[in-house]
Amino acid sequence: MxxxxxxxxxxxxxxxxxxxxxxxxxxxxxxxxxxxxxxxxxxxxxxxxxxxxxxxxxxxxxxxxxxxxxxxxxxxxELTDWYPSDLQARAAVDQWLDWNQTRVAGAVFDVVFNKMFAGDKADKAAIERGEKTLVELGKILDDALAGKTFLVGDKPTIADLSVASNATQLQIAKSLPEGANIAAWLGRVMEIEGFRKAMPQM
Ligand SMILES: N[C@@H](CCC(=O)N[C@@H](CS)C(=O)NCC(=O)O)C(=O)O
The missing domain is CATH 3.40.30.10 (Glutaredoxin)
Known part of the structure; x- marks a missing residue:
């Protein structure tokens, strides 16, 4: 266990x-x-x-x-649905996992921490900086999702779980970047029962 x-x-x-x-x-x-x-x-x-x-x-x-x-x-x-064994599909999953950690995570922290948890000590400049970065990153994500069901292939992978966990955090903070493809994709991820169950009780 x-x-x-x-x-x-x-x-x-x-x-x-x-x-x-x-x-x-x-x-x-x-x-x-x-x-x-x-x-x-x-x-x-x-x-x-x-x-x-x-x-x-x-x-x-x-x-x-x-x-x-x-x-x-x-x-x-051997969860190859979640982490495909095909070389290029796996590399694409890795790309999104790394993108999420290296490009998205810092901006999410700046926005969510300061909007939701910092109280009086909130750093407004960090919120502004994070939201500006998220406009750029939101466009990258929205463009990548055009015509696609999930980030890599037709089934959800750990790339979706990872990126969507940041997207839901931004949604809670009312800072999810705009984009019809992002909204539709996040709706599909929220249909995954295990993901939905992992959301905090609000
Ligand atoms: N790169 C780490 C980041 C983990 C992280 O930032 N966790 C936050 C909560 S979302 C935390 O524990 N923060 C407490 C701290 O930094 O002291 C990962 O992907 O696991």
């Missing part, structure tokens, strides 16, 4: 919980209360010195970085 240290409002946790749900992998969720600072406790830092969620525990093996966890689960359980 897997143990996943997570937080319900964490978009990085959400993508992993969605895959665990969808693949029917037995797991226990362990809440790391970021507001109370559980992530800074020595016992958690021993698991993940980056003080971030999620962290997966599989027996003696510990793994952090949400996209690495997604790939690990797919490789271990």
């Amino acid at each position: 897997y143990k996943l240290y997570f937080h319900p409002f964490s978009q990085h946790s959400r993508r992993v919980v969605a895959l665990l749900n969808e693949a029917g992998l037995e797991h226990e969720l362990s809440l790391v209360d970021l507001v109370k600072g559980d992530n800074m406790q020595p016992s958690y830092l021993a698991l993940n010195p980056n003080h971030k969620v999620p962290t997966l525990v599989d027996g003696d093996f510990r793994l952090y970085e949400s996209n690495a966890i997604l790939r690990y689960l797919c490789n271990k359980h």
Whole structure:
């Protein structure tokens, strides 16, 4: 049985919980209360010195970085629908996973943290900077989704779980970039039961 240290409002946790749900992998969720600072406790830092969620525990093996966890689960359980074995399809999934971490994540943090969690300490310049970046990235995503059902092929992959977890976070913060293709795609991702179940209770 897997143990996943997570937080319900964490978009990085959400993508992993969605895959665990969808693949029917037995797991226990362990809440790391970021507001109370559980992530800074020595016992958690021993698991993940980056003080971030999620962290997966599989027996003696510990793994952090949400996209690495997604790939690990797919490789271990041969989930080739979620992480295709075809060379170019897999490379395209990797492209979106990396794009999401290297281009999108920082802008999502700037916008969501400052709009929803920073309270009086909100950095308005960071919100503006993040929203400007998201206009550029939203167009890239919307163009890429034109005429497509999911990011890579006709079935959802871990690329969709990862990118959509950021999109839902932006939706909660009312900062999802405009785009008919993005809206339609996100609607399709929300039909995935395991993803829907991974959303926080509002
Ligand atoms: N690159 C990491 C990012 C994880 C991350 O930023 N998690 C946030 C919640 S969404 C967190 O735990 N923040 C607490 C902190 O930075 O102290 C991943 O993909 O797992």
